[in-house]
Amino acid sequence: xxxxxxxxxxxxxxxxxxxxxxxxxxxxxxxxxxxxxxxxxxxxxxxxxxxxxxxxxxxxxxxxxxxxxxxxxxxxxxxxxxxxxxxxxxxxxxxxxxxxxxxxxxxxxxxxxxxxxxxxxxxxxxxxxxxxxxxxxxxxxxxxxxxxxxxxxxxxxxxxxxxxxxxxxxxxxxxxxxxx
Numbered sequence: 121x122x123x124x125x126x127x128x129x130x131x132x133x134x135x136x137x138x139x140x141x142x143x144x145x146x147x148x149x150x151x152x153x154x155x156x157x158x159x160x161x162x163x164x165x166x167x168x169x170x171x172x173x174x175x176x177x178x179x180x181x182x183x184x185x186x187x188x189x190x191x192x193x194x195x196x197x198x199x200x201x202x203x204x205x206x207x208x209x210x211x212x213x214x215x216x217x218x219x220x221x222x223x224x225x226x227x228x229x230x231x232x233x234x235x236x237x238x239x240x241x242x243x244x245x246x247x248x249x250x251x252x253x254x255x256x257x258x259x260x261x262x263x264x265x266x267x268x269x270x271x272x273x274x275x276x277x278x279x280x281x282x283x284x285x286x287x288x289x290x291x292x293x294x295x296x297x298x299x300x
Contacts, residue, residue, distance in 0.1 A: 176214050179205060180297045183217060193219070195239045198263045218264030220278055220288055222257050232275075235262065240274060247280030255279050259288045 186201050187193055193201075202217060223231050228245050235243040245260045247253065259278040264270040278284035291298035 177297060179214070179217060183219075184297060187219075193263075195263050199265060199267075202265045216264045216266060216270040216273065218270070218273065219262045220259050221262050222259055222288070222292060225253075225256060225258055228258055228260075231260070235275075239263070243275055245275050245277050247277045249280070253277065253279050255285075259285065 182205060183201070186197075190197075198219060221231075223245075232243055232245060239262070245258055257279065261273050261276050261278065264273050278288050287298040
């Protein structure tokens with residue numbers, strides 16, 4: 121009787137070893153195929169994202185070019201410019217395209233008054249979370265399109281959020297575009 125138990129145990133043990141062998145042997149090939157598929161999918165996603173970011177960067181560079189070629193750009197000119205480059209039809213992750221100016225903090229009041237006369241009657245520089253900054257400069261958004269979707273961004277001081285402030289300062293320091 122004891123010998124029968126050993127034979128049953130031994131048969132089950134060999135069966136378990138063979139089952140594991142076949143599971144891992146055939147499963148490994150399947151896992152390799154799945155990994156290759158996922159790698160290809162990730163590569164395609166990265167390619168699409170890089171292509172879109174390059175397109176976004178081109179749109180932003182054209183905005184920089186508009187400012188460089190002009191003594192000043194008024195709100196209606198900014199709107200017409202973005203209509204011509206079809207920003208609203210530009211399929212990207214970009215929520216809007218705006219104009220950000222660097223303003224010394226001591227000049228914010230006069231900047232607000234001028235902006236209220238020129239563009240927005242209720243223009244006010246404001247921060248994220250309402251926390252005022254002690255930094256030397258503010259980086260308020262003066263224009264942004266599409267306007268209706270981004271109305272609350274008008275006057276937002278990008279210096280109130282670290283990543284946006286660093287992007288604005290990097291663009292100023294390097295003279296190149298910076299995306300945040």
